[in-house]
Structure formats: C-alpha cells, structure tokens
Amino acid sequence: MIRVVLADDQVLVRAGFRLLLDTEDGFEVVGEAGDGAEALRLAREHRPDVVVMDIRMPGTDGLVATRLVCAELPEVKVLVLTTFDVDEYVFEALRAGASGFLLKDTDPVELLHALRVVARGEALLAPSVTRRLIEEFAARPEHRRPDPGALRELTAREREILALVAGGLSNDEIAAHLVISPATSRTHVSRVMTKLGARDRAQLVVLAYESGLVRPRRP
Numbered sequence: 001m002i003r004v005v006l007a008d009d010q011v012l013v014r015a016g017f018r019l020l021l022d023t024e025d026g027f028e029v030v031g032e033a034g035d036g037a038e039a040l041r042l043a044r045e046h047r048p049d050v051v052v053m054d055i056r057m058p059g060t061d062g063l064v065a066t067r068l069v070c071a072e073l074p075e076v077k078v079l080v081l082t083t084f085d086v087d088e089y090v091f092e093a094l095r096a097g098a099s100g101f102l103l104k105d106t107d108p109v110e111l112l113h114a115l116r117v118v119a120r121g122e123a124l125l126a127p128s129v130t131r132r133l134i135e136e137f138a139a140r141p142e143h144r145r146p147d148p149g150a151l152r153e154l155t156a157r158e159r160e161i162l163a164l165v166a167g168g169l170s171n172d173e174i175a176a177h178l179v180i181s182p183a184t185s186r187t188h189v190s191r192v193m194t195k196l197g198a199r200d201r202a203q204l205v206v207l208a209y210e211s212g213l214v215r216p217r218r219p
Contacts, residue, residue, distance in 0.1 A: 002119045005031045005046060008054035019051065020108050036065030043069050043076050049119040050077045054121040055089045063089050070097025071201060077118045095206050097199040099123050099180035122176045123201035134209050151211050153195050159213060166208035206218055
C-alpha cells in the first residue's frame with residue numbers, strides 16, 4: 001500500500017487526485033493539505049511514502065515545504081506538481097531533494113505510474129522535460145557553483161557513472177553501456193550518491209550540471 005499526502009491549495013484539484021487514488025488498488029490517501037505548513041505537519045504525523053506537493057501555494061509554499069520534508073524526513077519522497085514545465089521553483093525543489101515533478105495536466109495513468117516509481121525510492125526523471133528544466137537553470141551564471149569538494153573524491157569511473165546518470169540512463173542501461181553487471185552498476189551509483197550526499201538520482205543530475213561535469217546542450 002502506497003500512502004500519500006496531497007498538498008494543493010485548490011480543493012478541486014485535491015478532490016480529483018483523491019478520487020483517482022481512492023478508486024485505484026494499492027494507494028491510500030492519509031492526508032490533505034492546502035499549504036506547505038500543513039503538508040509538513042501531515043508528513044511528520046503520518047510519515048507517508050509520497051507527498052504530492054503543489055509548488056505554488058499561499059503562505060508556506062511548496063518549495064519551502066519540500067526543503068523541510070526532504071531535510072527532516074529522508075524516508076518520505078516528494079513529487080512536485082507544477083503548471084509550468086520550465087519553472088525555477090521546480091528546479092530548486094529538485095535541488096532540495098524532490099524525487100521528480102509532474103505537470104498538473106498529466107494523464108491519470110502517468111500520475112499513478114509516477115507515484116509507484118517514487119515510492120520505490122527511484123527518481124522520476126521524465127527524459128526530456130526534467131533534463132531540459134535542469135539544463136535551463138543550471139546553465140545560468142547565478143546557479144553555477146564551483147566543483148564541490150565531494151566531486152573531487154569521485155574516481156574516474158564514478159565520474160563516468162555520474163555523467164551517464166545525468167544523461168538519463170537507468171542502472172541496467174549504464175551496465176550495458178560500460179559492459180559491467182547490473183549489480184556493479186547499482187553499487188557504483190550508490191557509492192556516488194553516498195559520496196555526494198545526494199538523496200536520489202534527481203539530485204545527482206542537478207549536481208552533475210551545476211558542477212560542470214555535464215554541460216547543457218546548445219540548440
């Protein structure tokens with residue numbers, strides 16, 4: 001059973017999501033919030049598997065709530081909802097530890113799939129949209145950061161692994177690309193995450209771009 005908290009300031013949006021999840025086997029809505037402060041309170045109280053977080057809410061917004069949930073409750077995953085596919089707030093949410101994001105007009109089947117992916121502890125990296133978002137904002141001068149000290153601790157192979165993760169490859173695809181076993185690929189990715197203090201693959205992608213290891217593609 002995947003336990004979910006819904007956070008959105010629009011009652012009708014929450015009602016629609018709840019109806020969808022209530023009629024689908026394997027999901028339980030354990031709380032609803034109209035702002036970020038309430039979302040944080042419910043996350044602390046219920047320790048859900050996933051918080052579906054609207055990024056733009058009055059009062060405490062979804063970005064602040066995402067930072068706090070990810071910092072305080074590492075076992076709780078955050079799936080961000082947004083109206084815009086290229087949104088700086090969403091980029092900051094991914095940097096803070098959100099496992100991915102969806103547009104509010106996403107097909108219901110995609111939402112259910114996203115919840116299952118995130119609940120398994122994987123990052124939801126929609127191949128084109130998420131990487132375009134990260135490329136867009138990580139490339140801006142005000143977002144570029146010096147190569148973090150932890151990145152210098154990576155071996156050459158681990159840097160290669162990080163670049164492949166940033167390219168959107170799964171563990172199995174990395175294994176095939178490097179001609180190694182899937183278990184070895186998983187071990188490498190896990191070590192990179194540990195060394196960089198990354199919550200999940202989404203944060204690895206952000207770090208890869210911000211450090212300059214991977215450069216945004218030019219039109």
